Amino acid sequence: MEAINVLSKFLRMRPNVFSYMGTKDKRAITVQEIAVLKVTAERLSHLNKCLNNFKLGNFCYKKHPLKLGELQGNHCGHQEHHRDRGADLILKTRPGAEKGYLVKCREEWAQSQDPEAALKKLSVKHCVEGQLLRGLSMYVKKNIITAFAMIPRNNRLMYIHSYQSFMWNTMVSRRIEAFGVKAVEGDLVLREGTAFVLSAAEAETHSIQDVMMPLPGFEVIYPTHHVGKGYREMLSADNLDIDNMRHRVRDYSLAGAYRRILIKPSDVSWEVINYEDPRVSLVHTDVEKLEDQPPPVFNKEGKYRALRMEFSLPPSTYATMAIREVLKMDTSIKNQTQLNTTWLN
Known part of the structure; x- marks a missing residue:
């Protein structure tokens, strides 16, 4: 995300003209494809002279943008809600190392809840926090959805996907704690892309590597054992209705998906x-x-x-x-x- 913001600044374009298939670990040395609308390869290549910590190359022209989730996999080498509450979660103080201007901004927000005052503490205003604060300054908290729209779309989708992943992680932890690493009655598996609930007899013929758990949404089904019922409880605690995951703003509608509990690299x-x-x-x-x-x-x-x-x-x-x-x-x-x-x- 930081690289996209840097490129948009140099190209004098909005971040939403860039598309990509996923985000990479900020602390890793990574390679990935990105696409940008109506920018020549020559113009991008010239940016390498002024870029720090990342480079551009291997250019080609395509007819369509990239989409989140399109990538086929990764090869890795290593060395060792409430809507107004959403704004608070993004802007609240955080433990650990963080850039100084962000620390001051978060401290101001915690003390005053004043978006204009917090924005003045930011020397770099094209970051997510700056974009959100600018939206809050313009539209106040009464129109929080419009304020959030100041954040580039892919960034906003990351927050939604993070919430789904948080729920998935919680439910998987409960499921492993309850049933261990074997398939059981009520678990979900995929057959030709469609999810099915396992019977007791079917569970005997499947391994934990076959078992799926859903990311919550309107296009998924849920496990029928007691762990599956935890989805409804957890969503209700955040004022979300498991039977109505659609939203009038399309980007905030949660379709859901399935992930395997265990993957063998x-x-x-x-x-x-x-x-x-x-x-x-x-x-x-x-x-x-x-x-x-x-x-x-x-x-x-x-x-x-x-x-x-x-x-x-x-x-x-x-x-x-x-x-x-x-x-x-x-x-x-x-x-x-x-x-x-x-x-x-």
Whole structure:
């Protein structure tokens, strides 16, 4: 998202002219396709002279934009509601490391709830917080939907999808706690793209890797065991009706989808390497390969050891969670920031 905002600033265009298939981990070295309307490859290529921390390349022309969720998967290499309440959740103070101007902005919002005063604390106003505050300043809280429309569409969709994912994570945790890692009566599986509820006999012929859990919405069905009923309870607690997930603003209508509880990665490889300098990358990135830079050379007698992994994942599965399963460690932003600080000091 930050890269899109930077590009829109240089091109003097709105962020919503860009399209992409998903967002990448901000702390990783990643490669992905993006599309932009009515901009030449030459113009984009020239931007590389003034871009920091990311590069553009491999240009081509297509007739259609990209859509969220279209990607076929990811190959990963690693080194180790209430509507007005929605605005508060975006603008509230957060633990962990964050840019100074955002800290001051959030503190002002917590104290005054004054969008104009909080906006004045922002030196970078094209961020999501700045866009929301500008909308609140113009339309006040009485027209919160219009205020939210100041945020680019893909950013707004991220908040909706995050809520669905939060519910999915909660329900999956309850389901594993209740039934373990086996298929049971009342679970859902997909057959030729359609969800079905398993009977007791059918559950005996399926594994946990077949079991799906729904992201809430108007196009999905829910497990029929007691864990499935938790969806209704959780949505009701947020003043949402499980039987009426459509909204007069199309972007806020939740269609829903299905995700597997457990995914087995493919193309898995790993090695333990020794190295000397913790500031040197241990991965030969795609940019380095394109620029014919040599791969990193490791000192077999190095005082540090690292686990380097590669694997492929399908859509809607996340490398961060795969790493957490392997390393059994906290993957929160606060903890990862503390690890970085400790390591580099």
